[in-house]
Amino acid sequence: MATKELTYQDVAEHNTKKDLYLVIHDQIYDVTKFVDEHPGGEEVLLDVAGQDATEAFEDVGHSDEARETLAKLKVGTLKRNPGDPKPKTPAPGAVPPAANSSSAGFGFGVYALVLIGGAVAYFAYQYLQQQQGAQSA
Numbered sequence: 001m002a003t004k005e006l007t008y009q010d011v012a013e014h015n016t017k018k019d020l021y022l023v024i025h026d027q028i029y030d031v032t033k034f035v036d037e038h039p040g041g042e043e044v045l046l047d048v049a050g051q052d053a054t055e056a057f058e059d060v061g062h063s064d065e066a067r068e069t070l071a072k073l074k075v076g077t078l079k080r081n082p083g084d085p086k087p088k089t090p091a092p093g094a095v096p097p098a099a100n101s102s103s104a105g106f107g108f109g110v111y112a113l114v115l116i117g118g119a120v121a122y123f124a125y126q127y128l129q130q131q132q133g134a135q136s137a
């Protein structure tokens with residue numbers, strides 16, 4: 001099938017169950033015939049109808065079989081215009097979220113240590129004051 005170049009605006013017009021296009025990785029797919037067959041249900045496809053579904057598609061971790069089906073549904077390539085929304089895929093080499101959250105955990109650990117250290121110092125100080133008071137009495 002000959003592929004065409006469409007803009008986001010063109011794709012956005014195909015947003016109903018009877019006429020449904022999706023953008024995944026800058027490729028355009030006509031999923032109209034596939035909606036009823038989708039093992040994940042029609043609802044999720046209708047949610048992203050006429051839009052960039054890259055993130056939704058990748059989040060599910062679709063199988064190679066799903067990707068083969070996808071290849072058969074391709075009708076064109078996305079033509080980007082200035083001002084279009086950015087592609088929703090993470091840039092290659094981007095820091096995975098797990099690495100971010102673990103460094104946040106480290107930050108919290110240090111913070112907790114400082115707090116505990118402060119509390120220990122405070123009670124030690126109180127204790128010494130008491131001891132001194134007992135001696136002078």
Ligand code: HEM
Pocket residue numbers: 022029031034038039040041044045048053056057060061062063064065066067069070073
């Ligand atoms: C044209 C695009 C798509 C194709 C060809 C496709 C194909 C498939 C296939 C073949 C499966 C079965 C499991 C597998 O082989 O991975 C599946 C499952 C699933 N798909 Fe898609 N999918 C598409 C788009 C989407 C989108 C945009 C979403 C949005 C969230 C989605 C959500 C799901 C979910 C949640 C399942 C799991 C269903 C379950 O295990 O019960 N899919 N899809």
